[in-house]
Amino acid sequence: MASNRLNQIDIKLLQALQVLIEEGSVTRAAERLHITQPAMSKTLQKLRDTFNDPLFTRTGQGLIPTPKTQQLSLRLPELLHQLYELVSEEGFNPAESRDRFRIATAEMISFTFFSPLVQSLFPIAPNMQIIESTLGESYLEDLASGKLDFTVHLTTSCPDGFHATPLASATAGCMMREDHPLSGSPQISMEEYLHYPHVRVYFSRMTLNDVGFVDQLLANIGKRRHIMFETTHANTAIDILRNTDCLMVGSSFSTTPDPASFGICERPFPPEIDFPELQFALIQHERTLNSPAHNWLKQQIVKSATNHMLRTPVQPFKN
Structure with a gap:
């Protein structure tokens, strides 16, 4: 059963696997984790038993990851980061954040919305990832399920369970x-x-x-x-x-x-x-209202929108 497999997982084993992936060597991984090489070899064997896979093959160039390990390497860093945040007593640190946020907008405002936002995030949260998607019919359901973190829409009213933060108004x-x-x-x-x-x-x-x-x-x-x-x-x-x-x-x-x-x-x-007047708002589901990471990004979005989207008047007539 899945629950029995989960009981076999040790967070320290996952951390060791990440180090092995990064170093490609049992010796260097042992040095980095401050343990002996035989202890690192035992850890690798536990990992193989846990995942029912060799995980690596030895070559003259070091450890070569198996397809299973390659799959794990795509998800493991984010998982370890989320586990760290789960137990950390420290506040959200944008400089170290590797969080991934999915934001849906209408294509008509994508250029003006995302370009200034990413420019403002780059110096202070360089490892954060923003994924844009097109605003679709199911955006409320996607916010509720976690497929989306935020949407930008021409509305300031939301159904129960959703929250709208005013962003900008424009003519x-x-x-x-x-x-x-x-x-x-x-x-x-x-x-x-x-x-x-x-x-x-x-x-x-x-x-x-x-x-x-x-x-x-x-x-x-x-x-x-x-x-x-x-x-x-x-x-x-x-x-x-x-x-x-x-x-x-x-x-x-x-x-x-x-x-x-x-x-x-x-x-x-x-x-x-x-x-x-066009009224734009940032919409999120109530599940993210107490998330430090989401609240920090929301502040950055509001600041960016205020500076770059707010009240653009119709151009005056010129002869």
């Missing part, structure tokens, strides 16, 4: 290529806005009924735009804008700190479209 406007026929207009009329085809960048659960904000506002006044292309990839949408007369709802922070570098400009919506 939105009508995006288009710089030489678009409407780019010279300080104010776009509703007729002009609806005359051109549109690109829509979609992400899961973007609104309660999964209809874009502007489409809801248009429906409220009996209007409808023609969405020629829909995508989850912001870069694809930007490329289409650069090469067509399509329009897109967006904010400069969702593409690049400098939209003009992509040949894109932003203009205010027609007066009839009272577009709400």
